[in-house]
Amino acid sequence: xxxxxxxxxxxxxxxxxxxxxxxxxxxxxxxxxxxxxxxxxxxxxxxxxxxxxxxxxxxxxxxxxxxxxxxxxxxxxxxxxxxxxxxxxxxxxxxxxxxxxxxxxxxxxxxxxxxxxxxxxxxxxxxxxxxxxxxxxxxxxxxxxxxxxxxxxxxxxxxxxxxxxxxxxxxxxxxxxxxxxxxxxxxxxxxxxxxxxxxxxxxxxxxxxxxxxxxxxxxxxxxxxxxxxxxxxxxxxxxxxxxxxxxxxxxxxxxxxxxxxxxxxxxxxxxxxxxxxxxxxxxxxxxxxxxxxxxxxxxxxxxxxxxxxxxxxxxxxxxxxxxxxxxxxxxxxxxxxxxxxxxxxxxxxxxxxxxxxxxxxxxxxxxxxxxxxxxxxxxxxxxxxxxxxxxxxxxxxxxxxxxxxxxxxxxxxxxxxxxxxxxxxxxxxxxxxxxxxxxxxxxxxxxxxxxxxxxxxxxxxxxxxxxxxxxxxxxxxxxxxxx
Amino acid sequence: xxxxxxxxxxxxxxxxxxxxxxxxxxxxxxxxxxxxxxxxxxxxxxxxxxxxxxxxxxxxxxxxxxxxxxxxxxxxxxxxxxxxxxxxxxxxxxxxx
Numbered sequence: 213x214x215x216x217x218x219x220x221x222x223x224x225x226x227x228x229x230x231x232x233x234x235x236x237x238x239x240x241x242x243x244x245x246x247x248x249x250x251x252x253x254x255x256x257x258x259x260x261x262x263x264x265x266x267x268x269x270x271x272x273x274x275x276x277x278x279x280x281x282x283x284x285x286x287x288x289x290x291x292x293x294x295x296x297x298x299x300x301x302x303x304x305x306x307x308x309x310x311x312x313x314x315x316x317x318x319x320x321x322x323x324x325x326x327x328x329x330x331x332x333x334x335x336x337x338x339x340x341x342x343x344x345x346x347x348x349x350x351x352x353x354x355x356x357x358x359x360x361x362x363x364x365x366x367x368x369x370x371x372x373x374x375x376x377x378x379x380x381x382x383x384x385x386x387x388x389x390x391x392x393x394x395x396x397x398x399x400x401x402x403x404x405x406x407x408x409x410x411x412x413x414x415x416x417x418x419x420x421x422x423x424x425x426x427x428x429x430x431x432x433x434x435x436x437x438x439x440x441x442x443x444x445x446x447x448x449x450x451x452x453x454x455x456x457x458x459x460x461x462x463x464x465x466x467x468x469x470x471x472x473x474x475x476x477x478x479x480x481x482x483x484x485x486x487x488x489x490x491x492x493x494x495x496x497x498x499x500x501x502x503x504x505x506x507x508x509x510x511x512x513x514x515x516x517x518x519x520x521x522x523x524x525x526x527x528x529x530x531x532x533x534x535x536x537x538x539x540x541x542x543x544x545x546x547x548x549x550x551x552x553x554x555x556x557x558x559x560x561x562x563x564x565x566x567x568x569x570x571x572x573x574x575x576x577x578x579x580x581x582x583x584x585x586x587x588x589x590x591x592x593x594x595x596x597x598x599x600x601x602x603x604x605x606x607x608x609x610x611x612x613x614x615x616x617x618x619x620x621x622x623x624x625x626x627x628x629x630x631x632x633x634x635x636x637x638x639x640x641x642x643x644x645x646x647x648x649x650x651x652x653x654x655x656x657x658x659x660x661x662x663x664x665x666x667x668x669x670x671x672x673x674x675x676x677x678x679x680x681x682x683x684x685x686x687x688x689x690x691x692x693x694x695x
Numbered sequence: 696x697x698x699x700x701x702x703x704x705x706x707x708x709x710x711x712x713x714x715x716x717x718x719x720x721x722x723x724x725x726x727x728x729x730x731x732x733x734x735x736x737x738x739x740x741x742x743x744x745x746x747x748x749x750x751x752x753x754x755x756x757x758x759x760x761x762x763x764x765x766x767x768x769x770x771x772x773x774x775x776x777x778x779x780x781x782x783x784x785x786x787x788x789x790x791x792x
Contacts, residue, residue: 233762240765249783250774254766258773270762291750298713300787348784357784485711490750498756 223376226411229399236364238265253360259304271366274398284319292491301345314339323384334373379443426460442467526556552589591620603677
C-alpha cells in the first residue's frame, strides 16, 4: 500500500514473546504446549487461596540476554506489579507484570527498509509478565470454556517507540525481533502456537503536523501477514475518517482477517482502569553485576556481526552471509565446515545449496543433519586438492547423506573415485573424440567456443565424471591448437 | 472539607471493583471513603522528599528458584470447586469481546 499524499503514519509495536522455560514464571508447573486442557495449571496458576508465587530465575536470564543483545540498559533491581482486570481466563483477577521498574530499558533494533537502507527502531522497554489462559468459545453453546494451561507462561513484552512509519517497516521490525529471540534461543518463535503475538499502536497525521495523531491499538495479531494487513486497513480507516472531516477517538480494536477490517473493542472513555499497584507477594528482584556480566560473556555472536564477518573476513556475498547467519545453529554448522575445509565460498555453496535443499526436502533442522560439518568439510577439501571432481563430489555427498559412509576420503578410495589427472590417460580419449567429430572440432577451432562444453562433457562421460574438467578443458584447447 | 468521592465516582469504583452498588448504603460508604481519603490527605502534607519509596515492608530481595517442573497436577482435584467442569474445561457463561 502506498500512503496517501499529505499523510504520515506512526506505529509502535508491543510484542509478547513467550520465553521457552521448562516451568512457569511463578510456579513449578510445566509450560509444555498442546497438552490436555488444564493438565498444566497448578494451584498457583489457578489463583487458589493461600498460594504464593515463586520466581523462576531463568526468565531473568533470558530477558537479560535479550536486553544486552539490543544494547539496552539492564535494571539490576526490577519489581513486579499487579495489573487488575476481570476476565475468566485470568483466574487471580490480576496479572503479575512489571510497570514502573521493568528489567530492560531502551535499546534498539536495526531493520532493512524496502529501499535497501538501514533504519534504527528504538525499543522503549521490555518487561516480564505472566500469560493468561485461553478461552474456547465454540465448544459448548452458551458457554465459554477455559483452559488455564497457558496461564503463568513467562512473557517478555517488548515495547517499541513509534519510530515505525509503514506496514513494511513494522513487519521488518517484527521479523528482526523474531529472528533475534529465536537466535538467542530464548523463545521458540512458533507463531502458530502463539509464542509471539503483536499489538500495534497506530496513528496518522498530516505531513506537516508535529504532534502524533489519535492512536488506536490493534490487539493480538498472531502472524506477520495479519500485522501487515491490520496496519493497512487501520491506516486507511483513520485517513478516511479524517478526510471526511470526522474526528478519531482513542480506542482498542480487534482485527478481523475474514472481513478485512478492524473493529472497536473499547474506547478511551470506557478503558479499563488497571489499578496497578506493587505486587505484595513478591520482593524486588536484585540481579548481581556478576550475573549480568556472565550473561554478557556468554552471548553468542549476533546475526548482524556474524553476517559482517562472513562478508569481510571470508568474502561471502551479502545474500550468502545473511542466509548463513540468520539461524544460530546453521551459522555454527557453517563455521565448522569452514574450519575443516578452509574454503569459505565452497563451504557456503555446499551448505546453502545441496545441504539445505536436502534438509528442506526431508523437513529436517540443521541440528539433526545426518552429515557432520567435519565430514562435509573434508569432502570440500578433497575437491580443492583435486582428488575428486565436483561431479563425483555430488555422489560422495549422497553417500554421506544416506550414511553409506562416514568419511568422504574412505568412500572415494573404496570406490576408486579419485579424479583422473594423468594427462596420458585422457589424451587418447580426446584424440578419439576429435576423430569421431571432425565438424565440431573444426567449428571449435574456428572460434565456436560453445562447443568446448560438448567435448568436455563427452570426456567426463567417458571417465564417469572422474576427469578434472579444468584439465580436460586445457588439454582439448591444446590438442586443437596443434597443427 | 470537600468530599473527594461523590456518588458518580462511587458507582464507577464499584464497577471497577466488580462489587454491587447499593444505593441505600451509598451515603454511609461515601462518608467512610472520604474519611479515609482525608487521612491520606493529611499524610500527603508530610515532607517525604528525602525518603526512598517503599517497595516492600521487608528490606530484602526476592529469592529466585531454578527452572524445573516440580508440580504434579491432578485436574480432577483442582476442578472440585468449579461450578461447571466438562472434558477438562472450566465453563463460564459465554464471554465474547
